[in-house]
Amino acid sequence: MNTTFLIATREFKSLFLSPLAWTVLAVLQVILGYLFLTQVETFTLIQTKLVAIEDAPGLTDIVVTPLFSNAGVMLLLVTPLLTMRLICEERRHKTLSLLLSAPISNPAIIIGKYLGALGLLLVLVCLISLMPFSLLLGGTLDMGKLFANILALVLLVSAFTSIGLMMSTWAEHPTVAAIGTLGILLFFWVIDWTNSVKDQRSELFEYLSILRHFQKIQSGQINTIDLSYFVLLIATFLLLSITCLANERLQK
Amino acid sequence: MTHLIKVDHLWRYYGKHCAVKDLSFSVDRGEVLGFLGPNGAGKTTTLQIITGNLAPSAGYVSINGFDLLRSPLQAKRSLGYLPDTPPLYKELTVHEFLTYCGQLQGLTPSTIKTAIHTTLERCGLTSVDTRLIANLSKGFQQRVGIAQAILHNPDVIILDEPTVGLDPIQIKEIRALIRDLGQDHGIILSTHILSEVQETCTQVQIIHQGELIFKDNITHLNQTMNQGCLHIKTQRPPNTTELLVLPHVERIETLSPTELNIHYTLPYEPSQRIAETLITQCCGLLEMTPVKKSMEDIFLTLTQEHS
Numbered sequence: 001m002n003t004t005f006l007i008a009t010r011e012f013k014s015l016f017l018s019p020l021a022w023t024v025l026a027v028l029q030v031i032l033g034y035l036f037l038t039q040v041e042t043f044t045l046i047q048t049k050l051v052a053i054e055d056a057p058g059l060t061d062i063v064v065t066p067l068f069s070n071a072g073v074m075l076l077l078v079t080p081l082l083t084m085r086l087i088c089e090e091r092r093h094k095t096l097s098l099l100l101s102a103p104i105s106n107p108a109i110i111i112g113k114y115l116g117a118l119g120l121l122l123v124l125v126c127l128i129s130l131m132p133f134s135l136l137l138g139g140t141l142d143m144g145k146l147f148a149n150i151l152a153l154v155l156l157v158s159a160f161t162s163i164g165l166m167m168s169t170w171a172e173h174p175t176v177a178a179i180g181t182l183g184i185l186l187f188f189w190v191i192d193w194t195n196s197v198k199d200q201r202s203e204l205f206e207y208l209s210i211l212r213h214f215q216k217i218q219s220g221q222i223n224t225i226d227l228s229y230f231v232l233l234i235a236t237f238l239l240l241s242i243t244c245l246a247n248e249r250l251q252k
Numbered sequence: 253m254t255h256l257i258k259v260d261h262l263w264r265y266y267g268k269h270c271a272v273k274d275l276s277f278s279v280d281r282g283e284v285l286g287f288l289g290p291n292g293a294g295k296t297t298t299l300q301i302i303t304g305n306l307a308p309s310a311g312y313v314s315i316n317g318f319d320l321l322r323s324p325l326q327a328k329r330s331l332g333y334l335p336d337t338p339p340l341y342k343e344l345t346v347h348e349f350l351t352y353c354g355q356l357q358g359l360t361p362s363t364i365k366t367a368i369h370t371t372l373e374r375c376g377l378t379s380v381d382t383r384l385i386a387n388l389s390k391g392f393q394q395r396v397g398i399a400q401a402i403l404h405n406p407d408v409i410i411l412d413e414p415t416v417g418l419d420p421i422q423i424k425e426i427r428a429l430i431r432d433l434g435q436d437h438g439i440i441l442s443t444h445i446l447s448e449v450q451e452t453c454t455q456v457q458i459i460h461q462g463e464l465i466f467k468d469n470i471t472h473l474n475q476t477m478n479q480g481c482l483h484i485k486t487q488r489p490p491n492t493t494e495l496l497v498l499p500h501v502e503r504i505e506t507l508s509p510t511e512l513n514i515h516y517t518l519p520y521e522p523s524q525r526i527a528e529t530l531i532t533q534c535c536g537l538l539e540m541t542p543v544k545k546s547m548e549d550i551f552l553t554l555t556q557e558h559s
Contacts, residue, residue, distance in 0.1 A: 006355050017343045098339035098400070101303040102356040103328040249307040251266075 011116025338397025
């Protein structure tokens, strides 16, 4: 347990020692800040019209939900870059043998790496959440909905990170890991888009779609189906990573 | 008493290629085992298996009495390993890196402090303590690698070519350090520098194409290397039959009519008698030099015999 946290803190600190983490944080913050401001602008423009409508969408619906949806898409593109080096880089720089010949189990290594990378992404989620909180200065927010949005984004990045970690354990080269991760993430994102084209709906594809579960939680409907979907997804990819790392010793 | 390292009938295949073939050996406390072999002989593969970085295709490895396969964590607790490329996080300072290594090995904060202090001193790293590893020279990086392997004072230390990239003074220091550590640890040292083995090791084994072809202790080996031999050069061909009847002379190798190698049994020293005989023969003695069989010779003959 101790070593897990040790590896996690080391990974978290190492990410901040490279310019990558800082760049990602800066770029995302600028773009999402811009999107946030345009949403606020739209809200102030249509505010007068909204008063007339009965049961109109509020500030939270117009500003917060789109912001978190956009953040989801951005993180889909960015997470592969942050996770690609987790195990891959250690293998390429031959530092992996430091972990493998120390008295540490494979699950401890994987979970440590996972938590380390997740730490950075949670910092990102915190920074994104600060934007809607700033609205409290001059308005009121639907707190329940805001927290549902934050929860949805946290679950989303947790799932993204586990997939990225698996690819990083599996791939020989960081870029391969990044592209592979992006592929899998996009696949989970678009898997149920066929449903809108054809009339027939596939329940399996609907269930597998990460976007659908994300949107459901975002809308404030937090139920066990969606939560367990994320938990299962994360657990599956973490287990795959552990097996992948164990196979490292068997290399043919 | 259990062996510190016990390797039993180890096999390792890469696809169809057999890298390690039925290897068995053991190392006890106080032994420094020199692991020799030409490139691609299977040295690194064997060491990777012993340190748990690679799974064997068949066979059994135990470290300090613990089966590496069944109880890997206990086995690895008494293991210090320097791979052929030192595993260094270049973005850390030497001190940060060693602290991390100590924590990974499960040392308590207070022991880490003293362990780092003694290790830095032992490896001559005190002056670069606060520098980033990336900015250090190759030799210093290698020493950080060695420091990382001995930091937690493990019973078993495995060093894969530890003196690569070091300057002659550093090599001398590191060899002295290894000899010193060898007193109360079990060490395996892989290298292809033969003088290194002669200087530091108590046991030698040579591996070639995955097979163990030679295993002996160093004092015995040094004796075989000192087998008596004299190289003689004369102006006119000498009478060899007269030389052969001299006491302790074993055989005479004729290289050319005027050049001979005379082999004799140790520890006798028939050089004076040989010289006297040659002078009475009036064949014009030009040169008389003792020939030492070097470890290179043994190495070459052994590896050539097996290929």
